[in-house]
Amino acid sequence: MSYSRRQFVKGGVTAFTFGFAAPQAICDIAFAQGAAARNIVVVYLSGGNDSLSTIIPYRDANYTTRRPTIAIPAANVLQIGTDPSGVELGLHPRLTGLKSIFDAGRLAIIQRTGYANQSRSHFTGFDIWGTASVSNTSGTGWLGRYLDTQPSPVDPLVAWNTQRETPRPLMARLVGVPAITSPAAYQFSGANTGTEATYERTAQTRISSHIPVDRPHLAFVNSTTQAALSTLDRVATVATYRPANTYPTNGFGQALTAVAGAMNKQIGTKVFWVQTGGFDTHATQGVNQGAYFNLMATLGDGLKAFYDDLSAQGLLGSTLVLVYSEFGRRISENGSAGTDHGAGGNMMVLGGAVRGGIYGSAPNLSLDPANPTLENNAGDVKYETDFRSVYAKILDSWLGSNSVSVLGADYRSGAPGFI
Amino acid sequence: MLEHILRRMGFGASPAELAAWKSVPIDTVIDRHLNYESMTTDHDSKIGRPEYVGITTSAGRPFSPNTLINDARQRWLFRMIHSQRPLEEKMALFWHNHFATAYSKLAGAVGQERATRLMDNDPSSLAGSPAGQIQVLREYATGSFPGMLLAMAKHPAMIYWLDSQLNTRTRPQENFGREIMELFSLGIGNYTEADVYAAARVFTGYNWQLVGDRASNDTSYYTFLYRPNDHDTNAKTFTFAIYPDGGKTIPARAAAAGEQDALDLILALARHPATAQRLAQRLYKFFVNETSEPDTALVNAIANSYLGNNYNIKSMLRTLFQSSQFRDPANFFQRYSWPLEFVARAIKETGWTGYSVNSAMTPLTNMGQQLYEPPDVNGWATGPDWISTSSMLSRMNFSAALAQNQRFNLARDAQPYRGSSDRVLEYMLARFPSMGFSTPATTAMADYLRSTAWTGTDAQLQARVPGLTRLIVGSGEYQFN
Numbered sequence: 001m002s003y004s005r006r007q008f009v010k011g012g013v014t015a016f017t018f019g020f021a022a023p024q025a026i027c028d029i030a031f032a033q034g035a036a037a038r039n040i041v042v043v044y045l046s047g048g049n050d051s052l053s054t055i056i057p058y059r060d061a062n063y064t065t066r067r068p069t070i071a072i073p074a075a076n077v078l079q080i081g082t083d084p085s086g087v088e089l090g091l092h093p094r095l096t097g098l099k100s101i102f103d104a105g106r107l108a109i110i111q112r113t114g115y116a117n118q119s120r121s122h123f124t125g126f127d128i129w130g131t132a133s134v135s136n137t138s139g140t141g142w143l144g145r146y147l148d149t150q151p152s153p154v155d156p157l158v159a160w161n162t163q164r165e166t167p168r169p170l171m172a173r174l175v176g177v178p179a180i181t182s183p184a185a186y187q188f189s190g191a192n193t194g195t196e197a198t199y200e201r202t203a204q205t206r207i208s209s210h211i212p213v214d215r216p217h218l219a220f221v222n223s224t225t226q227a228a229l230s231t232l233d234r235v236a237t238v239a240t241y242r243p244a245n246t247y248p249t250n251g252f253g254q255a256l257t258a259v260a261g262a263m264n265k266q267i268g269t270k271v272f273w274v275q276t277g278g279f280d281t282h283a284t285q286g287v288n289q290g291a292y293f294n295l296m297a298t299l300g301d302g303l304k305a306f307y308d309d310l311s312a313q314g315l316l317g318s319t320l321v322l323v324y325s326e327f328g329r330r331i332s333e334n335g336s337a338g339t340d341h342g343a344g345g346n347m348m349v350l351g352g353a354v355r356g357g358i359y360g361s362a363p364n365l366s367l368d369p370a371n372p373t374l375e376n377n378a379g380d381v382k383y384e385t386d387f388r389s390v391y392a393k394i395l396d397s398w399l400g401s402n403s404v405s406v407l408g409a410d411y412r413s414g415a416p417g418f419i
Numbered sequence: 420m421l422e423h424i425l426r427r428m429g430f431g432a433s434p435a436e437l438a439a440w441k442s443v444p445i446d447t448v449i450d451r452h453l454n455y456e457s458m459t460t461d462h463d464s465k466i467g468r469p470e471y472v473g474i475t476t477s478a479g480r481p482f483s484p485n486t487l488i489n490d491a492r493q494r495w496l497f498r499m500i501h502s503q504r505p506l507e508e509k510m511a512l513f514w515h516n517h518f519a520t521a522y523s524k525l526a527g528a529v530g531q532e533r534a535t536r537l538m539d540n541d542p543s544s545l546a547g548s549p550a551g552q553i554q555v556l557r558e559y560a561t562g563s564f565p566g567m568l569l570a571m572a573k574h575p576a577m578i579y580w581l582d583s584q585l586n587t588r589t590r591p592q593e594n595f596g597r598e599i600m601e602l603f604s605l606g607i608g609n610y611t612e613a614d615v616y617a618a619a620r621v622f623t624g625y626n627w628q629l630v631g632d633r634a635s636n637d638t639s640y641y642t643f644l645y646r647p648n649d650h651d652t653n654a655k656t657f658t659f660a661i662y663p664d665g666g667k668t669i670p671a672r673a674a675a676a677g678e679q680d681a682l683d684l685i686l687a688l689a690r691h692p693a694t695a696q697r698l699a700q701r702l703y704k705f706f707v708n709e710t711s712e713p714d715t716a717l718v719n720a721i722a723n724s725y726l727g728n729n730y731n732i733k734s735m736l737r738t739l740f741q742s743s744q745f746r747d748p749a750n751f752f753q754r755y756s757w758p759l760e761f762v763a764r765a766i767k768e769t770g771w772t773g774y775s776v777n778s779a780m781t782p783l784t785n786m787g788q789q790l791y792e793p794p795d796v797n798g799w800a801t802g803p804d805w806i807s808t809s810s811m812l813s814r815m816n817f818s819a820a821l822a823q824n825q826r827f828n829l830a831r832d833a834q835p836y837r838g839s840s841d842r843v844l845e846y847m848l849a850r851f852p853s854m855g856f857s858t859p860a861t862t863a864m865a866d867y868l869r870s871t872a873w874t875g876t877d878a879q880l881q882a883r884v885p886g887l888t889r890l891i892v893g894s895g896e897y898q899f900n
Contacts, residue, residue, distance in 0.1 A: 161807075164787045165807070166804065178807065186808075187816075192882050192885070199886065204815065210860050212857060218895050221806050221898050224808055227808050282582055282592075334585070334592070335585065
């Protein structure tokens with residue numbers, strides 16, 4: 001995981017360091033980049049989401065026979081109509097919030113996304129989705145490469161990672177993405193109080209401002225400290241954000257609250273990374289309650305609160321949310337009422353500019369080994385839409401970037417028209 | 420040199436420990452750390468005694484490090500600070516990262532008490548209960564690597580962590596079979612997908628069972644169980660040699676004898692040159708230098724010590740610690756301190772009277788390293804990946820809280836130098852060794868001490884000496900080990 005980052009520190013720390021703007025210039029940049037600028041919120045479902053339980057082909061007889069204990073009954077799904085191939089689909093019963101966004105025409109569901117010879121490894125899979133490359137999975141991430149195209153000097157808050165570790169997709173050559181798990185906890189505390197504490201902060205800022213070119217690793221640490229200290233005050237304003245509606249109290253809901261707060265306070269962030277875990281459901285997924293039901297509650301309720309919040313503030317039009325996971329799961333349930341690692345899955349995109357609806361065709365779950373919508377002896381879903389074409393659409397049509405250069409190849413042709 | 424050795428083979432030294440080691444020849448310092456078997460194991464008996472760092476019990480519960488995970492975390496940090504066998508704890512941490520297993524998945528399945536036992540049970544705490552995973556790693560810390568691999572494959576914590584209990588003859592499940600090759604031994608690129616499927620079949624039948632007073636979470640525990648009926652008795656063929664004669668096929672065996680399959684595979688994995696290289700590289704980065712390309716000659720020497728000495732871990736460590744590279748000043752401070760290393764060393768160098776290791780638990784989580792909770796089976800992302808804006812804030816704020824807590828001790832220690840702020844600074848920079856500060860940085864510290872006119876009064880010492888401590892311990896320069 002960390003190899004490329006080491007390489008980056010060795011090869012590019014000087015550029016990284018001086019890519020940061022001086023603190024006094026930051027507010028101007030943030031202002032210039034503007035609140036009206038479009039942003040993207042990437043929601044990663046960690047562990048490999050069982051797409052067939054999210055978007056359910058509930059009339060497919062094989063769906064029920066291959067999942068005797070975990071199939072969602074047709075009577076319970078939230079029907080969303082038929083896909084272009086005529087398959088009737090329903091959302092998981094707990095996704096009532098997403099259903100209302102779908103009904104409002106602001107949720108796009110892209111079925112059977114993935115890539116050829118899909119990896120069943122969490123780590124390799126995550127890195128392939130992150131780098132947008134199946135051959136060089138230890139390089140920079142696709143969002144990181146997008147950030148690298150931002151005009152210098154780059155505001156450290158151009159991106160915001162709500163996780164502690166920098167995920168592969170955000171790894172950049174020139175930009176270090178701040179990790180801000182909680183705006184309220186993102187502060188500098190003193191060994192003393194009052195004026196004495198102010199002296200400490202002044203001194204710590206001066207000490208970290210020394211960026212020695214002959215000691216690149218120290219330069220990296222000090223510039224990270226600088227980025228932290230120079231963004232504290234703006235992040236503190238985000239901590240004062242009080243949404244008008246109620247978000248779930250879980251980590252996902254709180255992370256989305258912070259994202260909405262950053263938008264509300266107009267701090268200029270363009271890329272947000274949010275994730276929620278627990279999707280590696282090898283056992284006891286459940287049906288109308290249980291593990292998967294709870295995952296859907298977390299996902300659906302969080303996104304709905306976020307959507308409503310932005311909608312009420314008039315910020316929906318500048319926001320695009322992309323939801324994905326590193327792989328879909330095996331079609332047939334395993335002996336433990338769960339599902340093992342599979343291949344193709346669904347991506348979802350929502351936002352004010354999104355053309356909602358169902359894109360791509362559902363898999364036919366027939367066990368015939370020649371079934372063209374499946375692979376691995378009809379064990380797993382075969383991809384129809386390359387995930388990178390979805391990235392390409394977002395880069396080109398939403399972020400105004402150049403997907404061919406950011407992704408390193410041309411994936412535009414297969415892109416569904418969700419924007 | 421001495422401080423370097425104490426940092427690398429342990430977690431640094433308190434001023435008193437440093438003074439005690441000063442008169443000991445360097446070779447002896449290394450030898451005593453490496454061959455720690457003769458050193459006492461009485462560290463746990465010191466827990467709760469006033470001259471050592473404190474612990475904090477949960478409301479209404481006695482200190483329960485075998486059944487409450489937060490208490491287990493406190494016990495382990497206590498050992499890192501006070502064990503007379505610091506290398507044992509250092510290696511346990513290294514192996515914890517290598518065989519990364521997370522408590523939360525276990526607790527979700529079996530509850531906190533049993534899950535805590537699975538992670539780090541001390542067998543003497545309950546008759547019949549087996550050692551927890553980390554305790555097993557301590558026992559094998561410098562011993563036989565194939566022995567350790569087998570102990571991990573059979574440990575109930577690992578069984579559940581990587582779903583071995585679901586891996587059966589009729590429904591093979593590849594989770595453990597893949598990771599033992601990808602992460603625990605060979606490394607990616609040295610095996611094929613077919614090998615993964617074969618390895619999964621090798622471990623079919625490996626399971627766990629609940630033993631003891633099943634009605635009680637406190638007095639029941641999990642042990643390994645081999646279920647012959649679940650074992651795949653067919654032959655398994657690999658792409659690499661399983662046997663010294665080059666044979667690549669584990670023969671078909673009766674179900675009752677099927678456990679032998681795993682022994683054959685594990686020995687083959689341990690013998691494989693890719694495993695030797697991988698372990699040597701990881702040890703090199705952990706103990707010598709991770710900021711530049713590894714010294715190939717030393718890595719090869721470490722790997723050869725392993726291959727030539729029955730896959731023994733201490734042979735590798737001996738080669739490493741006795742090498743000239745280990746003592747080369749060019750390699751000093753060329754590792755990013757893991758959060759646990761940073762915290763333990765900061766406590767040892769700052770002082771601990773009246774400080775509880777419990778106060779370090781939330782900061783450690785925010786720095787990205789909660790004990791018994793690696794992010795996934797791949798372990799923690801180390802090196803530069805420890806460093807982010809929020810983790811640096813956590814490191815700085817931990818330094819501030821620790822210094823605040825120790826303000827009277829720190830101020831007292833600085834009293835002999837109170838006549839001049841520059842002498843105080845000089846003393847403090849010597850007390851907290853680092854890669855060395857530039858002149859602008861030390862000027863900033865000197866200016867800090869004189870934020871208002873220097874008087875050297877007790878009141879000023881009690882504000883500025885802790886303030887200076889947090890500046891040094893929270894600096895970039897101090898984050899390297």
